[in-house]
Each structure stands twice: as C-alpha cells, then as structure tokens.
Amino acid sequence: MTAPTTAHRSLRRRARRQSTLQALPWLAPALILIGGVVVYPVGYMIYTSFRDLTRFGTDKGWAGFDNYARVLELEHLPKVAMNTVIWVVGVVMLSIGLGLVLAQFLNKRFPGRKVLRMVIIVPWAASVVMTSTVFVYGLDPFYGIINRALVDLGLLDEPFGFLKSPVPGFLSAMAVAVFVSIPFTTFVFLAGLQAVPHDVLEAAQIDGAGRVQTYWRVVFPMLRGAVVVATIINVINVFNNLPILKTMTGAIPGYDADTTTSLMFKIIQADRQIDTASALSVLNFVVVVVVIGIYLRVVRPMRED
Amino acid sequence: MKRVIKAVAVAAVAALGLAACGDDSGGSGSEGGTTELELLVPIYGDLTKPYWEDLVEAFHKENSDIKVTLETQSWDEIYTVLTTKIQNNRAPDILELDAAGPAYAAEDLLYKAEEIVSPETLADIEKSFVDSALIDGVAYGLPTVASTRALFYNKDLFTQAGVTAPPKTWDELLDAAKKISALGGGVHGYGMPLGSEEAQAETSIFAYGAGGTWESDGKMTIDTPEAKEALTFMKKMIDEGVTQPNPGATDRTPLLDVFIQGKIGMIQGLPPIVGQINEKNPDLQWEIAPSPTKDGSPSTLGVADYFVGFDKGEDKQEAIAKFLDFFYQQDNYVKFNDNEQFIPATKSGAEAASAKPELKIFLESLPDAKFYPATNPAWAETSGAFKSLVGQIETKPVDEVLSQIQAKADATG
Numbered sequence: 032m033t034a035p036t037t038a039h040r041s042l043r044r045r046a047r048r049q050s051t052l053q054a055l056p057w058l059a060p061a062l063i064l065i066g067g068v069v070v071y072p073v074g075y076m077i078y079t080s081f082r083d084l085t086r087f088g089t090d091k092g093w094a095g096f097d098n099y100a101r102v103l104e105l106e107h108l109p110k111v112a113m114n115t116v117i118w119v120v121g122v123v124m125l126s127i128g129l130g131l132v133l134a135q136f137l138n139k140r141f142p143g144r145k146v147l148r149m150v151i152i153v154p155w156a157a158s159v160v161m162t163s164t165v166f167v168y169g170l171d172p173f174y175g176i177i178n179r180a181l182v183d184l185g186l187l188d189e190p191f192g193f194l195k196s197p198v199p200g201f202l203s204a205m206a207v208a209v210f211v212s213i214p215f216t217t218f219v220f221l222a223g224l225q226a227v228p229h230d231v232l233e234a235a236q237i238d239g240a241g242r243v244q245t246y247w248r249v250v251f252p253m254l255r256g257a258v259v260v261a262t263i264i265n266v267i268n269v270f271n272n273l274p275i276l277k278t279m280t281g282a283i284p285g286y287d288a289d290t291t292t293s294l295m296f297k298i299i300q301a302d303r304q305i306d307t308a309s310a311l312s313v314l315n316f317v318v319v320v321v322v323i324g325i326y327l328r329v330v331r332p333m334r335e336d
Numbered sequence: 337m338k339r340v341i342k343a344v345a346v347a348a349v350a351a352l353g354l355a356a357c358g359d360d361s362g363g364s365g366s367e368g369g370t371t372e373l374e375l376l377v378p379i380y381g382d383l384t385k386p387y388w389e390d391l392v393e394a395f396h397k398e399n400s401d402i403k404v405t406l407e408t409q410s411w412d413e414i415y416t417v418l419t420t421k422i423q424n425n426r427a428p429d430i431l432e433l434d435a436a437g438p439a440y441a442a443e444d445l446l447y448k449a450e451e452i453v454s455p456e457t458l459a460d461i462e463k464s465f466v467d468s469a470l471i472d473g474v475a476y477g478l479p480t481v482a483s484t485r486a487l488f489y490n491k492d493l494f495t496q497a498g499v500t501a502p503p504k505t506w507d508e509l510l511d512a513a514k515k516i517s518a519l520g521g522g523v524h525g526y527g528m529p530l531g532s533e534e535a536q537a538e539t540s541i542f543a544y545g546a547g548g549t550w551e552s553d554g555k556m557t558i559d560t561p562e563a564k565e566a567l568t569f570m571k572k573m574i575d576e577g578v579t580q581p582n583p584g585a586t587d588r589t590p591l592l593d594v595f596i597q598g599k600i601g602m603i604q605g606l607p608p609i610v611g612q613i614n615e616k617n618p619d620l621q622w623e624i625a626p627s628p629t630k631d632g633s634p635s636t637l638g639v640a641d642y643f644v645g646f647d648k649g650e651d652k653q654e655a656i657a658k659f660l661d662f663f664y665q666q667d668n669y670v671k672f673n674d675n676e677q678f679i680p681a682t683k684s685g686a687e688a689a690s691a692k693p694e695l696k697i698f699l700e701s702l703p704d705a706k707f708y709p710a711t712n713p714a715w716a717e718t719s720g721a722f723k724s725l726v727g728q729i730e731t732k733p734v735d736e737v738l739s740q741i742q743a744k745a746d747a748t749g
Binding site: 084085088089090174192195196200283284299301302 | 532
C-alpha cells in the first residue's frame, strides 16, 4: 500500500471533522440529555463527596478525603461489604442459572407457549417497590397470606417473622431479587437460543451427539455473548438495588441486613450526612466499574473463535 | 423504579436549575407587583393535600398580588428534599416541619416568628407552644399542630383477661400485658413498635416516663441511668413475651392495624388513630388512658409542628405574614386540625377542640408532656440513630445499644 500524501491526509481529516460538525445538531438532544441526566449528577456527586456539608445542606468548604475516611472507619463496613458480595453473587448466579433453564423450556414448542412467555414478564413489568411490598404483606406474621398458607399446609407450626430478623430477612429479600431478575435474564437467553442456527444442531445430531453433549458443546458456547450481557446488566442492577432491601428489611435494626447501597441510604436518612453518603456512592461506583472490568477481562466476550 | 424516575427528575430539575441560576439572584420576587411564595408542607394524611390546595386557592382570590406555589412531601422524604433544596439555595419561603424547622435558625436562615405573622395572630397562639422550640431564647417557629401520646387499650381483651383498670405504672403495665398475652390465640399484651419508622417515639415515652431527658446543657445525653432503666424495662417486656414478636423490626403503622383488628391489648398512639379506628373497625371496643410511667406520675411524649419562614434576603416577610394570618383565621385553622385530628395551638382553636370528648385525655396530658430536644442540631442524627439502632435491645445488651446511640449523637454534636 502506498502512503497517502500529507495534503491528501489533511483533506480527509478536514472532511471527517466537517461531517462530525454536521452530525452535531442531530446528536445535540441526546448529548444534552446525557449531560444533564448522567454526567452532571455524577460530577456533582463526586464534587459533594469532597465537600463538608452540614445536615442542613449548607456547604462548609473543602473536606479533602475526610468523607472517605469516615466511610472506611465505619465499624459495620466489613459486615456490610460481605453482605453485598453475598447479595450480588447469590442473586446473579441464581438468576442466570434459573434463567438458562427457563429459556431452554420456553424455546420448546408447546401449546400455550406464547401466554406463558408473557406471564413470565409480569414480575419485570411490575414496579419493584410494588412487588416487594406484596411480599412484605404476604410474609407478615399477623395477616400475611404466605405465612397463613405455610401454616395451613403444615409446613410451619405458627407464623414466622420472615422479615423480622437479619438472616431470614436478607434471604427473603434475595429470593425476591431473583424473582424480579429472572424475566430479563430469561429473555436475553431466549433471544440467544433463537440465534443458534438450526443446521448446526442438525450437524451435531448427525455426528451422534447426545442431548447433554449438544447443549454443553454446541448451544452453550453460542450463548456466551448472552451470558455476558445478562451477567453485566444483572450485576449492575442487583448491586444498585435499593427498593427491595428498603421495603423488605428496612425496619430491621442495626446493619446486619444491609448492602452498601442500602447503607448509603441509611447514612442519608438516619445520619443526615449527604457528604459521607456521596463518598460511599463514589466508592460503590468504582467497585462496580472494577468488577465489570475484571469480568470482561476474564471472559473476553469480544474474542472471536 | 419510582425512585429511579424521581432521581432522574431531580437530576433534570437540578440541571435546569443550574442554568436558571444566573437570572434568579435578582429581584425575581416582586416582578410586576406580584410576590411569589413557595410553600412546602408535609403530608399527614389523605386530607392534607386537598386542604392546602383549597386554602391556597381561597388565598389567591383575596390576594391577587401574591402567588403561592404549593409543594407537599411525605414525612419520609421531606427532610431529604429540604436538604437538597437548601444545598442548591432554593429553600422554600414557608415551611411546615417538626422542631427541626426552627432549628434552621442556628444557620441564620430564618425570619423571626414575630416578623412573619401579625401581632394579633401571635397573641392568639398558646405561648407554651411557641416557647417549646426557642433557639437561644428567640422564637422562630409558629406552632401549627400539637399532640401528645396516650395509651389506647382494647376493652374486650381487658375484660377477658380480668384486667379491671388501665395500668398507671410500669409494674401494672407488665402485669396487664402478661394477663392479656396469656389469652393466647394470636393475642399480644402490648404493642411495641421499635422498627425504623418511629422507634425514637416509643423509646422516648418510656425514658420520659422514668424521668429521663435526652438533652442537658446543649449536649445529647442518651446513655443515662434513666434511659438505661427504661430500656431495661422494655427489654424485660420483650423477654417475658408480653409484646408482639420481634418488636425490634416492627413498624408503627402496620402494628396499629393489628391493634385495630383487636389482636393487641395496649399500644401508644396519637389522636388521629381515633379516626382510623372509626373508619377501619368501628366495632372495636377501645378506650384511651394516659401513658403508664415508672411510678405513675404523669408524663408522656409531646410533639408539635411549626411554620417557619426562610429569609433569603428578598424581603418577603409581609407576603408571608399575609398568608400565615390567613391560615390562622379561626375557620381555616380549625378545619386544618379537624382534618388531621390534632390539638390546635391557638387559644381560639383550643376552645373548639375541647368540645370533642376523644381529645380530652390528650388535652389533659399536654401540661406534663415533654418534647423532643429537636432544636438541638444533633437531635436529627440522634433520632436517626434511635430509629436504626434501638430495636437491637431485642438481642443485644441495653448498655451496648445505648452507648452505640450515644456515640452517633456525639459524632455530630
């Protein structure tokens, strides 16, 4: 290949710049929206995390890393961090596992498949606060219908306060988190399954592969992109999930059933420290970015083979 | 999901607000002769918002030169909303809040009470209420509603358990609760809500009942012998199984519903519960008695809410005074208290309220009521610490819990 002349190159660069400029009016609404809704609040949050704010919201000036120090000195932080790991890993793995099974099932042809596919979307379509509230009432020991059913079926001797102590409360919240994550996960896998070409499956059959072999050797590798997408989006969603914990375990005293996200909320509402909460929020953000970075590095979904 | 939408909305508004800041600092207040007032009030119940909408409309009819913009917020959200507003220099002109409202005076943000209401109206307001939230001896808040707690009890359960009179002392309370719990069948003697919703109230009733206070010499005093005594008694009730199960994680509102269903013998409550019982279960046989205390001497928790005016250097005192005078006019004010079923803070309003029998116990307990030390800047965090930590007495030693809360209070004081 011959090198283009400098004149040629600068001409091309100018043309590119011009086309970028021409695109600007069309990009502007999106850019303004992203700037106002994403960049500005994130910037403001980072700024707040370095300020000394009174509980009234008045700004007392630069605080350096004091807010971050206060977060890291929290006595209950290790416990809360551990909870967060259990919360994210547990919920995401269960959602992915169950999602894979459900997707496989919904990919089969059977009467009523369309209806079933739609029914599965319901927990996704309903507001998370609403879903969790339904479970809060259902699990109530006094008038909860789930508790009543468990007693009537003889599974429990008397109603149990599922959401009244940290461990059962946290596990119940995890179950609800899985329940609301499954629809999205399932549909990502369903889309992935439908992209598996039929002739590949036929070829596997002709080569004498069994069902299990076909799945693990042929179908599953082709789902890798879908698994990566589902994992990343679920990790972000689950990590940042406040409504489920807030509605279901918010009344439990102490910090034994908190993740870093719900702790952040307690720092704002109970301790009235917007600055400290901002610092924790920034740390949360960094953690998510790092986790996803590592994940992408290990899985390398863009790798072609 | 709702929270996400709200967060996006807040962010968008904040972004727009930033853009609008440039021309906002001038005299926007009095353009073309009209003064704009922002009014921020908390929601007590279903009737709150319609009441304010009607009031603002009626006010506009009489005062075409003042435009009042109404914003209502739930009690859960209002503190956060307010902090965000103040952080962005967009404080409301008129705010109704608990004693945290007058506390903003400590940051030099408020007009004095006498500046935002006419002398006649100020004279009509009970002095003791005005004095319940002084900052350095100066009044900044105008009381809107007042209330005390009292013990609601289920007469049917009392009869069945053979309890003849409502308990006056802690010993009697424990005894009565034991007898009622012994009835079985999902019935519990005493409802103790120590969940995050309002744990500081339940704790304060008992601590005040032991002669304790949460503040002395401007410092938060949580880890005191009186408080220890109170929490030890509460823990004893929990340990002996005379409360509902898991009091530490039980919120007040759902527990009140259980009382209204007739499954709880006794529970501390506010006047508006009378209306809730009448609406949800009018057949319930109930009665009100003063809150039991350690030795039977009268004492309970009082609460009051206040109006304050924010001084943003825009000389809006007159307009604010016009609106507040309008609010305190007897008809408007009595209707407000009727809606919310609180005790009015004006002399003329109290006359109207004394005619109602269900408010009698509450009115009588008012002189002995102790208020939260909410004008102390550290109270907000202390109250938050109570909400998120005091329920732990169910499983942890009282000393440990009290020192944990004391540490939170000291960290901010």
